[in-house]
Amino acid sequence: MTLNNNRLHSMARLAALCAGVLALAACGGSDDTAAPPPVSSAPSPAPAPAPAPAPSPAPTPAPTPSPAPAPAPAPSPSPAPAPAPAPAPAPAPAPAPAPAPAPAPAPAPAPSNAPAGYTLVWSDEFDTGTLPDASKWVYDTEANATGWYNNELQYYAVARAENSKISDGKLVITARKERLTTAKDYGGQDYSSARLITNGKVSWTYGFFEIRAKLPCGRGTWPAIWMLGSTGDWPAGGEIDIMEQVGKNPTAIEGTIHTTSTAGTFGDGGETKINDACSAFHNYQLTWTPESLVIGVDNKPFHTYANKHQGSASWPFDKPQYLLLNLAIGGDMGGSVDDTIFPVSMEVDYVKVWQKK
Structure with a gap:
Protein backbone atom coordinates (compact mmCIF):
# COMPACT_ATOMS: atom_id res chain seq x y z
CA MET A 1 0.00 0.00 0.00
CA THR A 2 2.83 2.44 0.91
CA LEU A 3 4.57 1.47 -2.27
CA ASN A 4 1.50 2.33 -4.15
CA ASN A 5 1.19 5.73 -2.53
CA ASN A 6 4.79 6.57 -3.36
CA ARG A 7 4.26 5.48 -6.82
CA LEU A 8 1.15 7.54 -7.08
CA HIS A 9 2.94 10.52 -5.67
CA SER A 10 5.76 10.25 -8.21
CA MET A 11 3.33 10.03 -11.05
CA ALA A 12 1.58 13.20 -9.88
CA ARG A 13 4.82 15.07 -9.80
CA LEU A 14 5.69 13.92 -13.27
CA ALA A 15 2.35 15.03 -14.61
CA ALA A 16 2.74 18.48 -13.06
CA LEU A 17 6.16 18.80 -14.52
CA CYS A 18 4.94 17.90 -17.97
CA ALA A 19 2.10 20.43 -17.73
CA GLY A 20 4.58 23.18 -16.87
CA VAL A 21 6.78 22.37 -19.73
CA LEU A 22 3.81 22.47 -22.02
CA ALA A 23 2.71 25.85 -20.74
CA LEU A 24 6.14 27.29 -21.17
CA ALA A 25 6.33 26.04 -24.72
CA ALA A 26 2.92 27.52 -25.48
CA CYS A 27 3.95 31.01 -24.21
CA GLY A 28 7.11 30.97 -26.28
CA GLY A 29 9.18 30.63 -23.06
CA SER A 30 12.37 32.58 -22.39
CA ASP A 31 15.83 31.53 -22.98
CA ASP A 32 16.40 31.28 -19.17
CA THR A 33 15.19 28.07 -17.74
CA ALA A 34 12.83 28.73 -14.78
CA ALA A 35 13.47 26.80 -11.70
CA PRO A 36 10.96 24.15 -11.23
CA PRO A 37 8.26 25.05 -8.73
CA PRO A 38 8.53 23.46 -5.40
CA VAL A 39 6.98 20.11 -5.28
CA SER A 40 3.90 20.07 -3.15
CA SER A 41 3.14 17.05 -1.36
CA ALA A 42 -0.36 17.07 -2.74
CA PRO A 43 -0.59 16.76 -6.42
CA SER A 44 -1.77 19.94 -8.10
CA PRO A 45 -4.63 19.49 -10.27
CA ALA A 46 -3.53 19.29 -13.89
CA PRO A 47 -3.88 22.65 -15.42
CA ALA A 48 -6.30 22.87 -18.25
CA PRO A 49 -4.40 22.42 -21.35
CA ALA A 50 -3.72 25.68 -23.15
CA PRO A 51 -5.87 26.05 -26.07
CA ALA A 52 -4.00 25.22 -29.21
CA PRO A 53 -3.30 28.41 -31.00
CA ALA A 54 -5.60 28.95 -33.98
CA PRO A 55 -3.73 27.97 -36.94
CA SER A 56 -2.81 30.87 -39.13
CA PRO A 57 -4.79 30.64 -42.25
CA ALA A 58 -2.67 29.19 -44.92
CA PRO A 59 -1.89 31.93 -47.36
CA THR A 60 -3.70 31.59 -50.63
CA PRO A 61 -1.08 30.40 -52.90
CA ALA A 62 -0.41 32.76 -55.75
CA PRO A 63 -1.83 31.26 -58.83
CA THR A 64 0.78 29.60 -60.83
CA PRO A 65 1.04 31.67 -63.99
CA SER A 66 -0.18 29.77 -66.89
CA PRO A 67 2.75 29.06 -69.07
CA ALA A 68 2.69 31.04 -72.25
CA PRO A 69 1.19 28.84 -74.79
CA ALA A 70 3.83 27.28 -76.91
CA PRO A 71 3.68 28.84 -80.30
CA ALA A 72 1.89 26.68 -82.63
CA PRO A 73 4.47 24.88 -84.60
CA ALA A 74 4.83 26.28 -88.01
CA PRO A 75 3.15 23.96 -90.33
CA SER A 76 5.61 21.77 -91.98
CA PRO A 77 5.70 22.75 -95.60
CA SER A 78 4.05 20.20 -97.61
CA PRO A 79 6.75 18.54 -99.56
CA ALA A 80 6.65 19.66 -103.13
CA PRO A 81 5.22 16.88 -105.06
CA ALA A 82 7.92 15.07 -106.91
CA PRO A 83 7.58 15.95 -110.54
CA ALA A 84 6.19 13.19 -112.48
CA PRO A 85 9.09 11.61 -114.32
CA ALA A 86 9.24 12.75 -117.87
CA PRO A 87 8.30 9.94 -120.08
CA ALA A 88 11.38 8.28 -121.41
CA PRO A 89 11.86 9.52 -124.94
CA ALA A 90 11.16 6.98 -127.50
CA PRO A 91 14.47 5.65 -128.74
CA ALA A 92 15.53 7.45 -131.86
CA PRO A 93 15.20 5.18 -134.78
CA ALA A 94 18.54 3.87 -135.85
CA PRO A 95 19.68 6.03 -138.74
CA ALA A 96 19.48 4.33 -142.01
CA PRO A 97 22.99 3.48 -143.12
CA ALA A 98 24.30 6.10 -145.43
CA PRO A 99 24.29 4.76 -148.90
CA ALA A 100 27.73 3.89 -150.09
CA PRO A 101 28.95 6.75 -152.23
CA ALA A 102 28.75 5.99 -155.83
CA PRO A 103 32.22 5.42 -157.18
CA ALA A 104 33.55 8.40 -158.97
CA PRO A 105 33.08 7.83 -162.62
CA ALA A 106 36.24 7.10 -164.47
CA PRO A 107 37.42 10.19 -166.23
CA ALA A 108 36.24 10.28 -169.75
CA PRO A 109 39.05 9.34 -172.05
CA ALA A 110 40.43 12.14 -174.11
CA PRO A 111 38.77 12.26 -177.48
CA SER A 112 40.65 10.01 -179.85
CA ASN A 113 41.76 11.11 -183.27
CA ALA A 114 42.15 7.50 -184.35
CA PRO A 115 39.93 6.24 -187.15
CA ALA A 116 36.78 4.32 -186.20
CA GLY A 117 37.45 0.71 -185.31
Whole structure:
Protein backbone atom coordinates (compact mmCIF):
# COMPACT_ATOMS: atom_id res chain seq x y z
CA MET A 1 0.00 0.00 0.00
CA THR A 2 2.83 2.44 0.91
CA LEU A 3 4.57 1.47 -2.27
CA ASN A 4 1.50 2.33 -4.15
CA ASN A 5 1.19 5.73 -2.53
CA ASN A 6 4.79 6.57 -3.36
CA ARG A 7 4.26 5.48 -6.82
CA LEU A 8 1.15 7.54 -7.08
CA HIS A 9 2.94 10.52 -5.67
CA SER A 10 5.76 10.25 -8.21
CA MET A 11 3.33 10.03 -11.05
CA ALA A 12 1.58 13.20 -9.88
CA ARG A 13 4.82 15.07 -9.80
CA LEU A 14 5.69 13.92 -13.27
CA ALA A 15 2.35 15.03 -14.61
CA ALA A 16 2.74 18.48 -13.06
CA LEU A 17 6.16 18.80 -14.52
CA CYS A 18 4.94 17.90 -17.97
CA ALA A 19 2.10 20.43 -17.73
CA GLY A 20 4.58 23.18 -16.87
CA VAL A 21 6.78 22.37 -19.73
CA LEU A 22 3.81 22.47 -22.02
CA ALA A 23 2.71 25.85 -20.74
CA LEU A 24 6.14 27.29 -21.17
CA ALA A 25 6.33 26.04 -24.72
CA ALA A 26 2.92 27.52 -25.48
CA CYS A 27 3.95 31.01 -24.21
CA GLY A 28 7.11 30.97 -26.28
CA GLY A 29 9.18 30.63 -23.06
CA SER A 30 12.37 32.58 -22.39
CA ASP A 31 15.83 31.53 -22.98
CA ASP A 32 16.40 31.28 -19.17
CA THR A 33 15.19 28.07 -17.74
CA ALA A 34 12.83 28.73 -14.78
CA ALA A 35 13.47 26.80 -11.70
CA PRO A 36 10.96 24.15 -11.23
CA PRO A 37 8.26 25.05 -8.73
CA PRO A 38 8.53 23.46 -5.40
CA VAL A 39 6.98 20.11 -5.28
CA SER A 40 3.90 20.07 -3.15
CA SER A 41 3.14 17.05 -1.36
CA ALA A 42 -0.36 17.07 -2.74
CA PRO A 43 -0.59 16.76 -6.42
CA SER A 44 -1.77 19.94 -8.10
CA PRO A 45 -4.63 19.49 -10.27
CA ALA A 46 -3.53 19.29 -13.89
CA PRO A 47 -3.88 22.65 -15.42
CA ALA A 48 -6.30 22.87 -18.25
CA PRO A 49 -4.40 22.42 -21.35
CA ALA A 50 -3.72 25.68 -23.15
CA PRO A 51 -5.87 26.05 -26.07
CA ALA A 52 -4.00 25.22 -29.21
CA PRO A 53 -3.30 28.41 -31.00
CA ALA A 54 -5.60 28.95 -33.98
CA PRO A 55 -3.73 27.97 -36.94
CA SER A 56 -2.81 30.87 -39.13
CA PRO A 57 -4.79 30.64 -42.25
CA ALA A 58 -2.67 29.19 -44.92
CA PRO A 59 -1.89 31.93 -47.36
CA THR A 60 -3.70 31.59 -50.63
CA PRO A 61 -1.08 30.40 -52.90
CA ALA A 62 -0.41 32.76 -55.75
CA PRO A 63 -1.83 31.26 -58.83
CA THR A 64 0.78 29.60 -60.83
CA PRO A 65 1.04 31.67 -63.99
CA SER A 66 -0.18 29.77 -66.89
CA PRO A 67 2.75 29.06 -69.07
CA ALA A 68 2.69 31.04 -72.25
CA PRO A 69 1.19 28.84 -74.79
CA ALA A 70 3.83 27.28 -76.91
CA PRO A 71 3.68 28.84 -80.30
CA ALA A 72 1.89 26.68 -82.63
CA PRO A 73 4.47 24.88 -84.60
CA ALA A 74 4.83 26.28 -88.01
CA PRO A 75 3.15 23.96 -90.33
CA SER A 76 5.61 21.77 -91.98
CA PRO A 77 5.70 22.75 -95.60
CA SER A 78 4.05 20.20 -97.61
CA PRO A 79 6.75 18.54 -99.56
CA ALA A 80 6.65 19.66 -103.13
CA PRO A 81 5.22 16.88 -105.06
CA ALA A 82 7.92 15.07 -106.91
CA PRO A 83 7.58 15.95 -110.54
CA ALA A 84 6.19 13.19 -112.48
CA PRO A 85 9.09 11.61 -114.32
CA ALA A 86 9.24 12.75 -117.87
CA PRO A 87 8.30 9.94 -120.08
CA ALA A 88 11.38 8.28 -121.41
CA PRO A 89 11.86 9.52 -124.94
CA ALA A 90 11.16 6.98 -127.50
CA PRO A 91 14.47 5.65 -128.74
CA ALA A 92 15.53 7.45 -131.86
CA PRO A 93 15.20 5.18 -134.78
CA ALA A 94 18.54 3.87 -135.85
CA PRO A 95 19.68 6.03 -138.74
CA ALA A 96 19.48 4.33 -142.01
CA PRO A 97 22.99 3.48 -143.12
CA ALA A 98 24.30 6.10 -145.43
CA PRO A 99 24.29 4.76 -148.90
CA ALA A 100 27.73 3.89 -150.09
CA PRO A 101 28.95 6.75 -152.23
CA ALA A 102 28.75 5.99 -155.83
CA PRO A 103 32.22 5.42 -157.18
CA ALA A 104 33.55 8.40 -158.97
CA PRO A 105 33.08 7.83 -162.62
CA ALA A 106 36.24 7.10 -164.47
CA PRO A 107 37.42 10.19 -166.23
CA ALA A 108 36.24 10.28 -169.75
CA PRO A 109 39.05 9.34 -172.05
CA ALA A 110 40.43 12.14 -174.11
CA PRO A 111 38.77 12.26 -177.48
CA SER A 112 40.65 10.01 -179.85
CA ASN A 113 41.76 11.11 -183.27
CA ALA A 114 42.15 7.50 -184.35
CA PRO A 115 39.93 6.24 -187.15
CA ALA A 116 36.78 4.32 -186.20
CA GLY A 117 37.45 0.71 -185.31
CA TYR A 118 40.93 1.30 -183.84
CA THR A 119 41.98 0.39 -180.29
CA LEU A 120 44.75 1.98 -178.22
CA VAL A 121 47.51 -0.64 -177.87
CA TRP A 122 50.48 1.36 -176.52
CA SER A 123 51.14 4.77 -175.04
CA ASP A 124 53.47 6.85 -172.95
CA GLU A 125 52.06 10.02 -171.39
CA PHE A 126 55.22 10.80 -169.43
CA ASP A 127 53.37 11.20 -166.11
CA THR A 128 55.78 9.35 -163.81
CA GLY A 129 59.45 9.25 -163.02
CA THR A 130 62.18 11.73 -163.79
CA LEU A 131 63.82 9.92 -166.71
CA PRO A 132 62.22 8.18 -169.68
CA ASP A 133 60.61 4.83 -168.81
CA ALA A 134 63.28 2.16 -169.34
CA SER A 135 60.59 -0.44 -170.00
CA LYS A 136 59.53 1.49 -173.10
CA TRP A 137 62.56 3.41 -174.33
CA VAL A 138 66.22 2.73 -175.16
CA TYR A 139 68.97 5.36 -175.55
CA ASP A 140 70.49 5.09 -179.02
CA THR A 141 74.24 5.83 -178.92
CA GLU A 142 75.38 3.61 -181.78
CA ALA A 143 77.31 6.20 -183.78
CA ASN A 144 78.63 8.48 -181.01
CA ALA A 145 82.24 7.41 -181.43
CA THR A 146 82.30 7.55 -185.23
CA GLY A 147 80.01 10.50 -185.75
CA TRP A 148 76.36 10.46 -186.71
CA TYR A 149 74.98 10.20 -190.20
CA ASN A 150 74.31 13.23 -192.36
CA ASN A 151 77.31 15.04 -190.85
CA GLU A 152 75.41 15.77 -187.62
CA LEU A 153 77.29 17.47 -184.77
CA GLN A 154 75.72 16.11 -181.55
CA TYR A 155 76.70 13.49 -178.99
CA TYR A 156 73.70 11.44 -177.74
CA ALA A 157 73.89 10.96 -173.95
CA VAL A 158 72.45 8.09 -171.88
CA ALA A 159 70.10 8.62 -168.91
CA ARG A 160 71.31 12.15 -168.38
CA ALA A 161 68.61 14.52 -167.13
CA GLU A 162 70.37 17.47 -168.75
CA ASN A 163 69.51 15.90 -172.12
CA SER A 164 66.32 13.88 -171.50
CA LYS A 165 63.94 14.04 -168.55
CA ILE A 166 60.30 13.87 -167.52
CA SER A 167 58.99 17.25 -166.37
CA ASP A 168 55.41 18.45 -165.83
CA GLY A 169 53.98 15.43 -167.62
CA LYS A 170 56.20 15.82 -170.66
CA LEU A 171 59.32 14.30 -172.14
CA VAL A 172 61.89 17.05 -172.62
CA ILE A 173 64.81 16.39 -175.00
CA THR A 174 67.40 19.16 -174.67
CA ALA A 175 70.41 19.99 -176.83
CA ARG A 176 73.30 21.82 -175.17
CA LYS A 177 76.54 23.47 -176.23
CA GLU A 178 79.03 21.30 -174.31
CA ARG A 179 81.74 18.68 -174.84
CA LEU A 180 81.25 15.48 -172.84
CA THR A 181 84.90 14.51 -173.12
CA THR A 182 84.84 12.01 -170.26
CA ALA A 183 82.31 9.74 -172.02
CA LYS A 184 83.88 6.47 -173.20
CA ASP A 185 82.30 6.78 -176.64
CA TYR A 186 82.92 10.50 -177.04
CA GLY A 187 83.61 11.32 -180.66
CA GLY A 188 84.74 14.95 -180.45
CA GLN A 189 81.27 16.52 -180.63
CA ASP A 190 80.65 20.08 -179.45
CA TYR A 191 76.98 19.51 -178.58
CA SER A 192 75.03 17.03 -176.44
CA SER A 193 71.47 15.79 -176.93
CA ALA A 194 69.39 12.57 -176.73
CA ARG A 195 67.91 10.01 -179.11
CA LEU A 196 65.21 7.66 -177.71
CA ILE A 197 63.97 4.58 -179.55
CA THR A 198 61.56 1.66 -178.87
CA ASN A 199 63.74 -0.87 -180.70
CA GLY A 200 63.99 -4.07 -178.67
CA LYS A 201 60.96 -3.01 -176.57
CA VAL A 202 58.09 -2.76 -179.01
CA SER A 203 57.49 -2.40 -182.73
CA TRP A 204 54.36 -2.37 -184.89
CA THR A 205 53.05 -3.27 -188.30
CA TYR A 206 50.18 -0.96 -189.32
CA GLY A 207 48.28 1.33 -187.03
CA PHE A 208 47.47 4.94 -186.22
CA PHE A 209 50.33 6.82 -184.54
CA GLU A 210 49.98 10.18 -182.81
CA ILE A 211 52.74 12.17 -181.13
CA ARG A 212 51.81 15.49 -179.51
CA ALA A 213 54.85 17.76 -179.44
CA LYS A 214 56.21 21.31 -179.37
CA LEU A 215 59.30 21.88 -181.50
CA PRO A 216 62.47 23.94 -180.90
CA CYS A 217 63.37 27.02 -182.87
CA GLY A 218 66.81 28.33 -183.69
CA ARG A 219 69.25 27.93 -186.51
CA GLY A 220 70.97 24.56 -186.43
CA THR A 221 68.22 22.47 -184.73
CA TRP A 222 66.82 19.36 -186.46
CA PRO A 223 64.11 17.55 -184.44
CA ALA A 224 62.52 14.39 -185.79
CA ILE A 225 59.69 11.93 -185.03
CA TRP A 226 60.16 8.89 -187.23
CA MET A 227 60.23 5.09 -187.73
CA LEU A 228 62.75 2.53 -188.96
CA GLY A 229 62.45 -1.14 -189.93
CA SER A 230 63.17 -3.54 -187.06
CA THR A 231 65.44 -5.63 -189.31
CA GLY A 232 68.08 -2.91 -189.11
CA ASP A 233 68.59 -2.79 -192.87
CA TRP A 234 68.44 0.64 -194.43
CA PRO A 235 66.98 1.56 -196.83
CA ALA A 236 65.67 -1.96 -197.46
CA GLY A 237 63.73 -1.92 -194.17
CA GLY A 238 62.14 1.42 -195.03
CA GLU A 239 61.96 4.72 -193.14
CA ILE A 240 58.87 6.78 -192.28
CA ASP A 241 59.55 10.39 -191.24
CA ILE A 242 56.32 11.46 -189.51
CA MET A 243 57.75 14.90 -188.68
CA GLU A 244 60.98 16.69 -189.51
CA GLN A 245 61.65 20.39 -189.03
CA VAL A 246 64.77 22.55 -189.12
CA GLY A 247 65.31 25.68 -187.06
CA LYS A 248 66.33 27.77 -190.04
CA ASN A 249 62.80 27.30 -191.44
CA PRO A 250 60.73 26.59 -188.30
CA THR A 251 57.22 26.81 -189.74
CA ALA A 252 57.84 24.14 -192.41
CA ILE A 253 56.85 20.60 -191.32
CA GLU A 254 57.99 17.77 -193.55
CA GLY A 255 56.86 14.15 -193.89
CA THR A 256 58.96 11.77 -195.98
CA ILE A 257 59.12 8.08 -197.00
CA HIS A 258 62.45 6.37 -197.72
CA THR A 259 62.79 3.02 -199.49
CA THR A 260 65.28 1.21 -201.68
CA SER A 261 63.57 2.71 -204.69
CA THR A 262 64.17 6.25 -203.41
CA ALA A 263 67.76 5.65 -202.24
CA GLY A 264 70.13 8.45 -203.17
CA THR A 265 67.34 11.03 -203.04
CA PHE A 266 65.62 12.99 -200.35
CA GLY A 267 62.81 10.43 -200.50
CA ASP A 268 59.15 10.77 -201.35
CA GLY A 269 57.76 13.52 -199.17
CA GLY A 270 55.44 16.43 -198.59
CA GLU A 271 55.34 19.60 -196.52
CA THR A 272 52.84 21.66 -194.54
CA LYS A 273 53.08 24.97 -192.70
CA ILE A 274 52.52 25.38 -188.94
CA ASN A 275 53.11 28.97 -187.87
CA ASP A 276 53.33 28.26 -184.13
CA ALA A 277 55.16 24.92 -184.25
CA CYS A 278 57.77 26.30 -181.83
CA SER A 279 55.33 27.82 -179.31
CA ALA A 280 52.38 25.40 -179.25
CA PHE A 281 51.75 21.67 -179.13
CA HIS A 282 50.46 19.94 -182.25
CA ASN A 283 49.47 16.36 -183.05
CA TYR A 284 51.82 14.75 -185.56
CA GLN A 285 50.11 11.72 -187.10
CA LEU A 286 50.63 8.65 -189.26
CA THR A 287 47.93 6.31 -190.55
CA TRP A 288 49.59 3.12 -191.80
CA THR A 289 47.55 0.44 -193.58
CA PRO A 290 48.47 -2.32 -196.05
CA GLU A 291 47.57 0.09 -198.84
CA SER A 292 49.10 3.42 -197.86
CA LEU A 293 51.00 5.67 -195.50
CA VAL A 294 49.21 8.96 -194.71
CA ILE A 295 51.10 11.69 -192.81
CA GLY A 296 49.29 14.68 -191.25
CA VAL A 297 49.15 17.30 -188.51
CA ASP A 298 46.09 17.94 -186.34
CA ASN A 299 43.91 15.59 -188.42
CA LYS A 300 44.92 17.28 -191.67
CA PRO A 301 46.79 14.92 -194.00
CA PHE A 302 49.47 16.54 -196.12
CA HIS A 303 51.30 13.57 -197.68
CA THR A 304 50.20 10.12 -198.86
CA TYR A 305 52.45 7.31 -200.05
CA ALA A 306 50.56 4.49 -201.77
CA ASN A 307 51.39 0.82 -202.07
CA LYS A 308 51.78 0.25 -205.79
CA HIS A 309 52.25 -3.48 -205.27
CA GLN A 310 55.59 -3.43 -207.07
CA GLY A 311 57.54 -5.37 -204.45
CA SER A 312 59.55 -4.64 -201.35
CA ALA A 313 61.85 -2.13 -203.03
CA SER A 314 59.02 0.38 -203.00
CA TRP A 315 56.86 -1.17 -200.26
CA PRO A 316 58.83 -2.69 -197.37
CA PHE A 317 56.04 -1.57 -195.03
CA ASP A 318 54.47 -4.95 -194.35
CA LYS A 319 57.04 -5.63 -191.62
CA PRO A 320 57.45 -4.17 -188.09
CA GLN A 321 58.92 -0.74 -187.49
CA TYR A 322 60.02 0.95 -184.27
CA LEU A 323 59.68 4.57 -183.20
CA LEU A 324 62.42 7.21 -182.73
CA LEU A 325 62.38 10.66 -181.03
CA ASN A 326 65.51 12.82 -181.29
CA LEU A 327 66.93 16.31 -181.54
CA ALA A 328 69.93 16.52 -183.89
CA ILE A 329 72.19 19.54 -184.34
CA GLY A 330 73.59 20.79 -187.66
CA GLY A 331 74.28 18.31 -190.45
CA ASP A 332 73.04 18.16 -194.00
CA MET A 333 69.55 19.37 -193.08
CA GLY A 334 70.18 21.36 -189.90
CA GLY A 335 72.87 23.49 -191.48
CA SER A 336 74.99 26.01 -189.63
CA VAL A 337 74.45 26.44 -185.91
CA ASP A 338 73.70 29.55 -183.88
CA ASP A 339 75.41 28.89 -180.56
CA THR A 340 73.36 31.56 -178.77
CA ILE A 341 70.20 29.41 -178.83
CA PHE A 342 71.37 26.78 -176.32
CA PRO A 343 70.02 25.06 -174.35
CA VAL A 344 67.10 24.35 -176.67
CA SER A 345 64.41 21.65 -176.31
CA MET A 346 61.76 19.57 -178.00
CA GLU A 347 58.84 18.70 -175.69
CA VAL A 348 56.61 15.64 -176.15
CA ASP A 349 53.27 15.49 -174.34
CA TYR A 350 52.45 11.91 -175.30
CA VAL A 351 53.00 9.10 -177.77
CA LYS A 352 50.01 6.86 -178.61
CA VAL A 353 49.54 3.91 -180.92
CA TRP A 354 46.21 2.44 -182.02
CA GLN A 355 45.64 -0.63 -184.16
CA LYS A 356 42.60 -1.89 -186.00
CA LYS A 357 40.48 -4.43 -184.12
